[in-house]
Amino acid sequence: MTDTKTRFAPSPTGNLHLGNIRTALFNWLLARRMHGRFLLRFEDTDLERSAAAFEPGIQDDLRWLGLDWQEGPGADGGNAPYRQSERLHIYQGYYDVLERAGQVYPCFCSQQELKLARKAQLAAGRPPRYGGTCAHLSAAQIDAKRAQGLLPTLRFRVPDDSYVEFDDLVRGRQRFECRDIGDFVIRRSDGTAAFFFTNAVDDALMGITDVLRGEDHLANTPRQILLLQALGLTAPRYGHTAMLVGADGAPLSKRHGSRSVRELRQEGYMPAAVINYLARLGHHYEHDGWLQPEQLAEQFALEHLGRSPAHFEAGQLLHWQKEAVMRADDQALWDWLTSHEPGDGARVEAMVAAQQVSAFVHAVRDNVTLPSDALHWAHALLGREPVFSDDAKAEIRAAGAAFFEHALNCLTEQHDEFKGFAKAVGAAASVKGKGLFMPLRAALTGEIHGPEMAKLWVLMGSERIRDRLQAARAILCAV
Ligand code: GLU
Numbered sequence: 001m002t003d004t005k006t007r008f009a010p011s012p013t014g015n016l017h018l019g020n021i022r023t024a025l026f027n028w029l030l031a032r033r034m035h036g037r038f039l040l041r042f043e044d045t046d047l048e049r050s051a052a053a054f055e056p057g058i059q060d061d062l063r064w065l066g067l068d069w070q071e072g073p074g075a076d077g078g079n080a081p082y083r084q085s086e087r088l089h090i091y092q093g094y095y096d097v098l099e100r101a102g103q104v105y106p107c108f109c110s111q112q113e114l115k116l117a118r119k120a121q122l123a124a125g126r127p128p129r130y131g132g133t134c135a136h137l138s139a140a141q142i143d144a145k146r147a148q149g150l151l152p153t154l155r156f157r158v159p160d161d162s163y164v165e166f167d168d169l170v171r172g173r174q175r176f177e178c179r180d181i182g183d184f185v186i187r188r189s190d191g192t193a194a195f196f197f198t199n200a201v202d203d204a205l206m207g208i209t210d211v212l213r214g215e216d217h218l219a220n221t222p223r224q225i226l227l228l229q230a231l232g233l234t235a236p237r238y239g240h241t242a243m244l245v246g247a248d249g250a251p252l253s254k255r256h257g258s259r260s261v262r263e264l265r266q267e268g269y270m271p272a273a274v275i276n277y278l279a280r281l282g283h284h285y286e287h288d289g290w291l292q293p294e295q296l297a298e299q300f301a302l303e304h305l306g307r308s309p310a311h312f313e314a315g316q317l318l319h320w321q322k323e324a325v326m327r328a329d330d331q332a333l334w335d336w337l338t339s340h341e342p343g344d345g346a347r348v349e350a351m352v353a354a355q356q357v358s359a360f361v362h363a364v365r366d367n368v369t370l371p372s373d374a375l376h377w378a379h380a381l382l383g384r385e386p387v388f389s390d391d392a393k394a395e396i397r398a399a400g401a402a403f404f405e406h407a408l409n410c411l412t413e414q415h416d417e418f419k420g421f422a423k424a425v426g427a428a429a430s431v432k433g434k435g436l437f438m439p440l441r442a443a444l445t446g447e448i449h450g451p452e453m454a455k456l457w458v459l460m461g462s463e464r465i466r467d468r469l470q471a472a473r474a475i476l477c478a479v
Contacts, residue, residue, distance in 0.1 A: 004036025005209050008062070008069070009199060011043045012054035015260035016061045018312065019214070019244045019252055022278045026212045026241060026305070028067045029279065032297030039206060040072030042083045045193045050085075061261040065271045066293055071206075079206045084198050091193050094201050094231055095154065095186075103230045104186065106152030107134040108145045129182025130155065154187035156227060164222035169210065169239025170305045176222035184223055200224035204233035212305075215240040239302060242282050245309045257314030268340045268371040269317070273324035277317050282310035290323050322369050330361045333368075337361075342372035351378035356459060363455035380445050381460060386471045392442035396472045399439030403429045404473040407440065411466055418457035443472035 006027035010020055031038040040062070044050035059073060071077030081087060098104045107130075109117075118128040135157065137145075145152070162178045186197040199220075203211060218240045228235040246256030259267075264274060272293065279285070279296045284304040291299065328336065334357055338349045348371065352360045364377045380387070388396065396404075406428035415421035426436045442448055444456055444465060457465070 002034050002036050004031060004034035005207050006031040007039040007041055007208050009041045009043050010058055011050055013049045015262045016058055017260050018258050021261055022244060022281060023213055024067055025278050029297045029300040030210060033300045037070040040069040044083060044085045045198050091198055097231060104154050104156050105135060106142055107155045108150045108152050109133055127180050151189040153185045153189045155183045156186050158183050164225050166225060169237055169302050170241055171307060196220040196224050200227050203236050204228055208236045211236045212239045212241055214243055242306055242309045244312055247311055252312050256312055269321055270324040273321040277320040282306050318369055325368055334361050337371050337374045340371035342375045346375055348374050348378050351382050359459040363451045363459045367451050386446050386468050388446045391448045392446050393475055395438045395442035395448055396475055401473060401476045403439055404469055407469050418454040444468050
């Protein structure tokens with residue numbers, strides 16, 4: 001084991017979405033790659049937006065995806081607690097350190113004043129930053145303001161004539177001028193901590209060595225480095241990954257087909273499919289085929305993380321899902337199908353008798369991406385009443401009544417295999433190729449595309465096949 005320690009630090013404000021999960025995954029992959037540790041921490045200092053009720057779901061989703069943590073809730077690595085709202089006494093100690101060192105000062109500026117100042121700076125073409133109104137208040141001035149009942153924020157003093165430089169793990173050397181940053185708030189007037197303060201302190205205290213996170217956090221990083229320097233704590237290496245966007249380049253949302261992990265699970269996506277896709281969104285793998293999670297980790301490389309936005313495509317997720325289905329063995333596939341309820345309480349196992357399970361899985365495997373597809377085929381192949389699509393009806397009509405007479409006659413000959421039956425029908429009706437297979441497919445399944453006929457033959461059995469052929473013939477009689 002190396003000393004590499006990465007982390008996932010979600011704010012429990014809702015269910016995990018693909019963007020959060022990709023961040024968690026990159027950190028998990030890096031920890032695995034380096035034979036290090038992966039830590040989970042809940043950042044719930046924003047009490048209005050956070051709810052402990054989301055935490056079990058987040059943990060459950062991470063476990064489902066196989067992103068196990070070696071340190072965090074349920075796995076104390078000597079840095080507990082792992083919920084920030086339970087660490088307020090720790091943060092207070094660090095506020096005190098900064099106060100004693102004169103690195104911070106109370107700021108009584110109102111939101112309105114700050115807003116006006118920002119406006120004026122922007123109008124003058126300058127980057128908005130705090131003008132320093134409260135930076136040099138005397139003790140008497142501070143007391144007077146407090147006596148008026150004003151509640152101050154706590155601002156960190158940023159040295160004006162300096163700069164912050166760091167090597168971003170993804171974007172390379174970064175340099176920020178302190179004069180562009182300005183003194184910033186590390187504690188709000190209601191006493192709650194600013195996110196980047198607790199985030200930086202905890203990373204240092206918990207021994208995090210590497211942080212991969214979205215580039216929306218890039219502007220926080222120089223502030224966090226300044227804070228940690230002032231506290232004498234070690235900053236992790238930071239890497240800012242490009243954002244996940246939809247096909248139109250806008251931040252990923254529902255309308256791009258993005259969903260929460262919870263929703264993906266309910267629809268029947270397999271964890272390995274989600275992992276295979278997300279690991280490639282913004283990270284380049286030499287091998288573009290399926291990789292097991294451990295292989296994804298072995299081949300993970302910081303230099304393969306991209307700097308341009310990663311475009312999510314719902315179709316790609318389906319592609320990896322299909323790959324996952326193809327790789328599951330029959331039993332795993334059946335267990336997966338039967339652990340879902342794809343529509344209106346209907347379940348696949350209610351349609352498929354115990355002795356049909358193996359033939360069913362065989363027949364539909366190539367035509368199933370999600371459990372809802374299996375339910376569709378269970379209805380189409382094993383339902384009481386055949387439902388013919390318009391295309392199927394057209395094929396049936398084109399074949400004509402005589403074709404189905406021949407087919408029904410040939411059924412009496414007891415063919416064990418579809419091949420023998422098809423051959424007999426072809427000879428009797430003098431048709432071959434598409435003219436033979438399409439009407440048979442249309443009659444048996446009600447559709448013109450679907451599972452292999454030979455496999456259907458085994459699954460459906462001669463009685464059901466006879467019913468379907470008769471139903472197809474009935475369509476012709478009804479015309
Ligand atoms: N709690 C922060 C968030 O959810 C963590 C940011 C970070 O990874 O540093 O955005």
